[in-house]
Amino acid sequence: MEVTLNVALLLLSAAVCLMVFTGKRRRRLPNPPGPFPLPLIGNLNLVSPRLHHTFHMLAQRYGPIMKFRLGSIPCLVVSTPELAKDILKTHELIFSSRVKSTAIDIVTYGVSFAFSPYGPYWKYIKKLCTYELLGSRMLNHFEPLRALEVREFLKDVMAMGKAGKSFNVTEELMKLTSNVMSNMMLSIRAAESEEQAEVARTLIREVSQLFGEFDFGDMLWFCKSFDFQGIKKRSKDIKVRYDALLEKILTDRENVRRQNGVVEPKDMLDMFLDIMEGGKTDVEFTREHLKAVILDFLTAGTDTTAITVEWVLAELMNSPKAMKKAQDEMDRVVGRERMMAESDAPNLPYFLAIIKETFRLHPPIPLIIRRSIEDCVIDGYHIPADTLAFINVWSMGRNEKYWDSPLSFRPERFLEGDNAAIDIKGMHFELLPFGSGRRGCPGMLSAIQEVLIIAGTVIQCFDWEQADGSGRVDMSERPGLTTPREIDLVCRVVPRVDERVISGH
Numbered sequence: 351m352e353v354t355l356n357v358a359l360l361l362l363s364a365a366v367c368l369m370v371f372t373g374k375r376r377r378r379l380p381n382p383p384g385p386f387p388l389p390l391i392g393n394l395n396l397v398s399p400r401l402h403h404t405f406h407m408l409a410q411r412y413g414p415i416m417k418f419r420l421g422s423i424p425c426l427v428v429s430t431p432e433l434a435k436d437i438l439k440t441h442e443l444i445f446s447s448r449v450k451s452t453a454i455d456i457v458t459y460g461v462s463f464a465f466s467p468y469g470p471y472w473k474y475i476k477k478l479c480t481y482e483l484l485g486s487r488m489l490n491h492f493e494p495l496r497a498l499e500v501r502e503f504l505k506d507v508m509a510m511g512k513a514g515k516s517f518n519v520t521e522e523l524m525k526l527t528s529n530v531m532s533n534m535m536l537s538i539r540a541a542e543s544e545e546q547a548e549v550a551r552t553l554i555r556e557v558s559q560l561f562g563e564f565d566f567g568d569m570l571w572f573c574k575s576f577d578f579q580g581i582k583k584r585s586k587d588i589k590v591r592y593d594a595l596l597e598k599i600l601t602d603r604e605n606v607r608r609q610n611g612v613v614e615p616k617d618m619l620d621m622f623l624d625i626m627e628g629g630k631t632d633v634e635f636t637r638e639h640l641k642a643v644i645l646d647f648l649t650a651g652t653d654t655t656a657i658t659v660e661w662v663l664a665e666l667m668n669s670p671k672a673m674k675k676a677q678d679e680m681d682r683v684v685g686r687e688r689m690m691a692e693s694d695a696p697n698l699p700y701f702l703a704i705i706k707e708t709f710r711l712h713p714p715i716p717l718i719i720r721r722s723i724e725d726c727v728i729d730g731y732h733i734p735a736d737t738l739a740f741i742n743v744w745s746m747g748r749n750e751k752y753w754d755s756p757l758s759f760r761p762e763r764f765l766e767g768d769n770a771a772i773d774i775k776g777m778h779f780e781l782l783p784f785g786s787g788r789r790g791c792p793g794m795l796s797a798i799q800e801v802l803i804i805a806g807t808v809i810q811c812f813d814w815e816q817a818d819g820s821g822r823v824d825m826s827e828r829p830g831l832t833t834p835r836e837i838d839l840v841c842r843v844v845p846r847v848d849e850r851v852i853s854g855h
């Protein structure tokens with residue numbers, strides 16, 4: 351008895367010593383440098399509508415690791431590949447959660463996958479994404495569907511070209527990527543049900559915009575119960591409309607399944623319904639979870655892809671030499687007698703370099719945002735739990751320490767020397783358009799295929815010029831947490847291939 355007591359006392363005093371010792375060590379560690387926070391608002395006075403630009407500029411003054419305060423939220427901002435690796439790889443588990451805004455909570459029934467903490471629910475859906483929904487088998491399964499939607503889009507562009515009419519490329523690309531996602535997820539085909547597709551497109555656009563806005567109620571405790579910006583009201587309105595759309599789609603599908611049975615799932619909705627009806631989920635997965643995860647995919651996968659293709663086109667229109675080189679390569683490898691296919695991409699090194707160069711200068715999600723769940727040390731600085739970490743991917747792509755003439759669009763850089771080995775899949779921390787690690791983008795493979803087929807065919811099939819005849823495409827970005835071009839791209843095209851190449855007969 352006495353021995354047990356002595357051992358317990360010994361362990362207790364050892365634990366106390368350890369706590370005192372590590373506590374002292376922690377306390378001695380400095381905080382990262384950063385602008386002085388004002389009472390209540392922190393550094394909100396410094397924030398501009400393009401947060402990645404703000405952080406880029408502040409990093410010139412305070413360095414690549416910086417503390418910042420968004421109202422009452424402590425933040426850490428990093429802008430080098432080494433520090434990105436520290437957060438996304440070395441301390442991956444600590445930084446594998448995200449933060450949810452009130453808008454996200456309202457619209458996604460409080461159970462979003464993309465914004466959920468790192469836990470059993472997230473792990474379950476992630477496993478489904480990797481092995482079922484977005485894995486390589488489904489990538490092949492959906493290839494004809496992507497090709498079909500792209501063909502419809504190219505037919506419209508061809509018609510415009512033949513009529514000598516200009517058209518809004520920004521809008522058409524958004525329509526196309528939204529059609530691809532709605533078709534993959536829910537089998538909504540714009541060509542068959544334009545009305546439903548239009549409702550879905552509007553909702554996706556509104557949700558993406560809403561999630562990119564700052565709600566001061568989330569950052570300033572004294573604004574929490576107010577809705578000065580009308581964000582909560584808009585969120586509730588969007589939620590009602592989204593719920594009505596999804597309930598109709600779900601009920602229709604359930605009826606069809608009851609009548610016909612399902613032999614093989616045709617889209618992601620079927621796969622989810624199979625899982626739900628099978629009742630063998632590892633975690634609770636209700637109708638609300640289903641609706642939330644569909645919304646996650648639709649919003650995460652639509653404008654990101656459209657934004658990328660638009661930047662590819664804008665950069666190439668401003669670099670006629672690069673455009674010519676890409677078209678020459680297409681002519682050599684694919685020719686003009688058939689439409690480029692996804693399987694051609696590995697044989698088009700210059701085209702692939704264009705895609706990387708575009709992601710370097712214009713990552714559609716310029717800031718990777720994570721939340722720490724416990725205290726840690728990054729680069730010798732103490733980072734407390736519940737810090738919001740921003741990895742400034744946009745800034746890293748423009749850092750001359752890592753890239754020669756970083757502001758020039760020069761795809762050749764990815765065909766030369768060490769850069770030739772750099773890819774976009776999250777292993778090279780200087781180029782992270784899809785993030786990295788277990789919380790990296792689960793739609794990456796699907797998105798890459800979609801970007802390749804859309805960008806590839808528009809380069810192959812048409813010559814592009816701005817409708818107003820002005821020489822240079824404006825390259826400014828619209829405010830928000832994604833990076834679309836600010837001014838819609840309105841173009842005229844001249845076909846480079848015969849109409850039948852696109853129509854397929």
Ligand code: HEM
Binds near residue numbers: 646650718786
């Ligand atoms: C060019 C297109 C795309 C880009 C650039 C992109 C980029 C990203 C990035 C940077 C993240 C955060 C990664 C991180 O924290 O490390 C992310 C997350 C996510 N993306 Fe994508 N994405 C694209 C397309 C897609 C598509 C097509 C889908 C779905 C089919 C999708 C679904 C998601 C989801 C669900 C998340 C949240 C994952 C999680 O929190 O675990 N994305 N994406």
